[in-house]
Amino acid sequence: MDSIDRKLLNLLQRDASRTNVDMASEVGLSPSSCLRRLQRLRRSGVINRIVAILNPAKVGRVIKAMVTVELKLHGEEHMRRFLKAATAEEAVSHAYAVTGENDIVLMLRLRDMEELDALSEKLFTDQTNVARYITTMVIRTAKEETAVLM
Amino acid sequence: MDSIDRKLLNLLQRDASRTNVDMASEVGLSPSSCLRRLQRLRRSGVINRIVAILNPAKVGRVIKAMVTVELKLHGEEHMRRFLKAATAEEAVSHAYAVTGENDIVLMLRLRDMEELDALSEKLFTDQTNVARYITTMVIRTAKEETAVLM
DNA sequence: CACATGTTCGCAATATTATTGCACAATGGG
DNA sequence: CCCATTGTGCAATAATATTGCGAACATGTG
Structure with missing residues (x-):
């Protein structure tokens, strides 16, 4: 859990509909590397789930x-x-x-x-x-x- | 806003990481048609946003x-x-x-x-x-x- | 310092998915 | 009944996710 992970978590908490490619460029990683971090965060349970918030x-x-x-x-x-x-x-x-x-x-x-x-x-x-x-x-x-x- | 829309909203509220293809088959629509409903629900503001819920x-x-x-x-x-x-x-x-x-x-x-x-x-x-x-x-x-x- | 070990990285190929144009079917007034 | 509107499926295309692989990097050990 380093500073890039924290950046990703903050991005996801604000808008989890963004693409991996998009977020990868924002945190300065390649899409593949970024995706592997996201998968790890989900598997480890830091990310509980992705949900739609309705009005x-x-x-x-x-x-x-x-x-x-x-x-x-x-x-x-x-x-x-x-x-x-x-x-x-x-x-x-x-x-x-x-x-x-x-x-x-x-x-x-x-x-x-x-x-x-x-x-x-x-x-x-x-x-x-x-x-x-x-x-x-x-x-x-x-x-x-x-x-x-x- | 019909019964299919409501089904989609319930699915999305539980798990918004599912693919459009996946949800389309669950509600009995083609992916394209399903996607257009999702886009409409987002544009109309019924779906506020998609977020990650952390632990x-x-x-x-x-x-x-x-x-x-x-x-x-x-x-x-x-x-x-x-x-x-x-x-x-x-x-x-x-x-x-x-x-x-x-x-x-x-x-x-x-x-x-x-x-x-x-x-x-x-x-x-x-x-x-x-x-x-x-x-x-x-x-x-x-x-x-x-x-x-x- | 050299080396072994494990982790993370980017690249490239592939699979999966999203997106859009288009023609057709359903629906609901006039 | 016809027309206008809306929704639908199909098919082609674009974008994205996913995985294997070798290189770079960090870390700890003799």
Whole structure:
């Protein structure tokens, strides 16, 4: 992992649709050599995957919300059970176990308020071991970055 | 935007490194026809961009945290100024203006606690108009999904 | 320093893929 | 029913990815 690898990773995180030939010339390598680095980075697991990032507003997921959850029973098994149910929901984009007053933080991407209503009823009830939950609506998205600069 | 487009978008969100030829056969189209759909989806802005998702742990960003921020002065201009400063930080992966007790929620990806210390001192001071902030550490990441299923 | 070992490199040949023009089929108003 | 629009497949071409190979380079050892 040298400076050329880091350059390539930064390029890929910004735009992975570029051709190998193109990136090779930018980092000053021959296409073959550059390709072998890319293959190595993928095999080694530094590059998890290559994905398309859609415009959520153009595919009907316009509402974002954050939910902080406190469980009634805090044991590892209860935690795991709740997280399993939450992550199974496609409206749940992020799910974290956290320190502090709350046990879990979820980020949601929703089509409309009805979906929030239905999901809340499904995930945050007595049956799911939830003592308290607070829903916070996102008014403005100032940054959403998948890249990790190096 | 028909059912084939949606299929393509779901494929691309899971793995955008697949070849056009490959995806064409999966959705039952000729490569040329499939390619023209992909080009259209990109030009129309439904596909924002194609990016590489790295393994944060393998590039030294192992700590995640969430920070909720309440500003002292709540005007639009103050909000904008704080968000500008926050989004400029590469440790800040997500930044949202939100409803409720707090004004802003940030997600952080950090190398170590020193970086959290330095960033907190830089972003959450009197000079930056912060009345109160609460830092919550992420213990476990149960889900982080860029895809928006359709 | 000389040498052995392993890694990375560029070149060139080949395979695979992307891209485009064109004619034809499907679709949806008027 | 006809026309205009859009989408489709085919085929030719251009661009790109992929691999073998020998040379350059770095590294560690006697």
